[in-house]
Amino acid sequence: MTSTLMRSAVLAVLFGAPAVAYAHPGHGDIGGLFSGLIHPLAGLDHLLAMLAVGLWGAQLGGRARWVLPSLFVVFMLAGAGAGVAGIAVPGVEEVIVASVLALGLLLLWARRVALAPGAVIVSAFALxxxxxxxxxxxxxxxMAYYMLGFALSTALLHLAGIGVGSWRASGIARLAGAGIALAGLGLALS
Incomplete structure (x- = not known):
């Protein structure tokens, strides 16, 4: 698959997924699925962190391209189970904002880390x-439809980040990192 075709496919899926999910009847609780699909897109902190994970995976290359986004989805679902169960975790919002800033800085500075430390960073933020x-x-x-929805939406955001991060020659990942880090700083100061 050519890189232009891959980028086009990623963008089409990203923008078309909520409409497709909403249009299919017979899903039972479509409100849960649709709410889950929209949730990561509705908050700048979630949206930027999830794009950043895909971008960082692409920037690191190799297995990190798929391992980091996959771990994010798995650990995010585990954390969601805790959230649904009402388990109080102190500092959730602060860590989410920190994740935006930290991932943006890792992209901006093109920090190359081994897969294991990168996996720990991504997994902790995902929780x-x-x-x-x-x-x-x-x-x-x-709950099941809602979690499926935000897992799919998150995976699509990661794919979009991977697709954009594949444009290595233009330095787009570093430029995106600067924007994400600035947004994270803005979120921290607000």
């Missing part, structure tokens, strides 16, 4: 994002 997703689940949303 906190998941706790927030689970705690913010709408009352009328079915």
């Amino acid at each position: 906190m994002h998941g706790v927030a997703h689970g705690a913010e689940m709408p009352v009328d949303a079915g």
